[in-house]
Amino acid sequence: MTAPITMFGPDFPFAYDDFLSHRAGLGAVPAAAHGTEIAIIGAGIAGIVAGHELMKLGLKPVLFESDRIGGRLRSEPFKDGAGAYAELGAMRFPPSSRALFHYFDKVGIETIGFPNPLAPDTPSTVIELGGVKHYARTKDDLPKRFAEVERAWAEALEEGAHYGELTAAIRARDVATIKRLWHHLVESLDEESFSGFIANSKAFRELGFRAREMFGQVGFGTGGWDTDFPNSILEILRVVATGADDEHRLVVGGVEQLPRRLWALVPEVMAHWPSGTSLASLHNHVPKPGVAKIAPGTTKKFAITDRYGTTTEYDAVIVTCQVWLLSARIDCSESLFHHDLWMAMERTHYMQSSKTFVMVDRPFWRDVDPATGEHALSMTLSDRLTRGTYLLDNGEDKPGVICLSYTWSDDALKWLALPLDDRVRLMLHSLRQIYPTLDIAQHIIGAPITVSWESDPNFMGAFKANLPGHYRYQRRLFSHFVQDDLPEPHRGIFLAGDDISWTAGWAEGAVTTALNAVAGIIRHLGGTAHPENPDPIDRWSDLAPVRLVE
Incomplete structure (x- = not known):
């Protein structure tokens, strides 16, 4: 194996x-x-x-x-929410985090699959870019252009970071090979930004600017990468080479x-x-x-x-x-x-991060339109203000939770000065452009919950990104x-x-x-x-x- x-x-x-x-x-x-x-x-x-x-x-x-x-392991319960909660900080955990999972096991933590875009535990995903909506249950449902961009990213990693050899060494815990490869990458890429790395790759040069723009908006795994574009490419390589962006788990409760x-x-x-x-x-x-x-x-x-x-x-x-x-x-x-x-x-350079959650009466997003065969609402990636919308199902007989918007850096700063009700109003407006016949508001119960970590005086930012x-x-x-x-x-x-x-x-x-x-x-x-x-x-x-x- x-x-x-x-x-x-x-x-x-x-x-x-x-x-x-x-x-x-x-x-x-x-x-x-x-x-x-x-x-x-x-x-x-x-x-x-x-x-x-x-x-x-x-x-x-x-x-x-x-x-x-x-x-920042902060699970905020909704008032009178029958156990529903909002994960204001960390909310998805890769199994590659073996030290973390040691403590999960020690205290009896249960996890389930996190509903990332196109993940096995996600009923469906909508990607909306430039006003064009793409509905997908698997990657194969997306237009050919998405596969080309995903392939370009894989080729860029191989060309610029010896990705296959590096990940094989990490799997095998081959210290000598890891040190040889990584030391070379540190010496050669420390001054390189993420955006510079992909722009200089042969695969993305051939596909052109629009492909890089699409990659920034959509990414592959947890979603778009463009808020990380100014950061060091070494930060990104650490994430992808160690499986930190894969197979995420959600903590039950x-x-x-x-x-x-x-x-x-x-x-x-x-x-x-x-x-x-x-x-x-x-x-x-x-x-x-x-x-x-x-x-x-x-x-x-x-x-x-x-x-x-x-x-x-x-x-x-x-x-x-x-x-x-x-x-x-x-x-x-x-x-x-x-x-x-x-x-x-x-x-130290900290990333800003903003999330806004609402509790809804039930996981209505699983409803299927008999005319189209599509779900009423899907995990949604967009170039609109919301950027990422996640659907958290607590069971058919319990209130569900929607993370209306999860944003970082400049996208998070757009929300910083806005009070909670204005955030929710604008987020619902953005989602209405993608789902014009769906009234999400009629399903909302209780008071919304939001966070902007950069405005919290005890944190001043969400997390470091060199x-x-x-x-x-x-x-x-x-x-x-x-x-x-x-x-x-x-x-x-x-x-x-x-x-x-x-x-x-x-x-x-x-x-x-x-x-x-x-x-x-x-x-x-x-x-x-x-x-x-x-x-x-x-x-x-x-x-x-x-x-x-x-």
């Missing part, structure tokens, strides 16, 4: 899934360190995973949270269950703490308030001041919030990080957990979260960087990984991302 594609590298090809499942565990700290308090800033999935694993080691994680547990169940989970095996201990019980069931200040301590290494002015000192800190907050929202002492790392944090030339910055951020060569004042504070990872925007990156930070904490307190289960620090010299000349 062919091995499954996983998020194994390509920048740092460490097998986090094997590391997590190993019977020896993640390591140990000296008994004298048991009970040591470790501050964790942010109770999103990175903070919760880090806290869970540190607690198992016998340490006392102290989580600070400015809003609510879960971060909402993905926020993951951080909340881990928060309450009592580990079967745990050092130091009595039976029945959980993160929730260590915190009296509520995280500490959000952080206002991080500074050098007097009796311990770090002083953390919460939003109400209470200061407590800690031997070590993990920071999982988005890095912009360390200069824009948190008074973080400049002395805690080297100026090159501050530069990397300040140059621009061309930003590889060196990302390497500085990712590498920060390996601290042997850092000056003493810079040791003991660790960065984690998806924007520290190579796969920002995917929960897998938040999980794996949390595990990196845990490895750093173990070393900082005089501990080690188990010799039978080397951790990311043990493997750093062999697997470290290529370093470009500065």
Whole structure:
């Protein structure tokens, strides 16, 4: 059998899934360190995973949270919605996210197929471009031009990125081949944008501008790619080569269950703490308030001041919030990080993202018009304001949910200043142009739910997406957990979260960087990984991302 594609590298090809499942565990700290308090800033999935694993080691994680547990794993229930909810942050999860799925399995999360365009779990898809509507149940129902564009993308990947050889190496976990191929791509493509990569490919040059425009509007997999066109092509290659854009799963009942169940989970095996201990019980069931200040301590290494002015000192800190907050929202002492790392944090480029959901009386989109044989409403990709419309079926006897619009970057900014009712009105107007005889509004029940992550002061953006030339910055951020060569004042504070990872925007990156930070904490307190289960620090010299000349 062919091995499954996983998020194994390509920048740092460490097998986090094997590391997590190993019977020896993640390591140990000296008994004298048991009970040591470790501050964790942010109770999103990175903070919760880090806290869970540190607690198992016998340490006392102290989580600070400015809003609510879960971060951008946020499942917002509709009021009186019989269990219906809106996934405001991450909502589709590739099985290649093996570290993430380790925790799904640990807490009993159930997933089903996500209704992406033309996916097996999608009854039908409508693509509307330039006022022309195409209805399809499979790719074969689309005009020939779509297949030509899809083929051009495949050829561009092969021509410019040795795609077949790279993905085969990732499947086989062939570290030597991955490093050889990826190091060459980093050196040759770091300054290349996504749009430049496809425009310079032979296949897209032959098809012309309209084909690139169609690819940007429609894409293949989750939908259009044009909001990513200014970003580094390396960002896109990481996504497609590791299967991050394929076979997505939806969490039954909402993905926020993951951080909340881990928060309450009592580990079967745990050092130091009595039976029945959980993160929730260590915190009296509520995280500490959000952080206002991080500074050098007097009796311990770090002083953390919460939003109400209470200061407590800690031997070590993990920071999982988005890095912009360390200069824009948190008074973080400049002395805690080297100026090159501050530069990397300040140059981080975040994507905007907007979603608007409505609850409807039933999944009426499954109704079939006897005259045309088409569904009343389909998963819809459009060049209109809505861009992507997704249909979430909770069962025939339950209210359904429509994500009227899911947008990024400039498309998301178009909605930013508009109040909720205006958003819904304009979205329904756009969809009415595509489905002129369908009255979606008559099916809407309850109050709509919307989000613009860039306007949330606790996030200031949805997820990182590196621009061309930003590889060196990302390497500085990712590498920060390996601290042997850092000056003493810079040791003991660790960065984690998806924007520290190579796969920002995917929960897998938040999980794996949390595990990196845990490895750093173990070393900082005089501990080690188990010799039978080397951790990311043990493997750093062999697997470290290529370093470009500065």
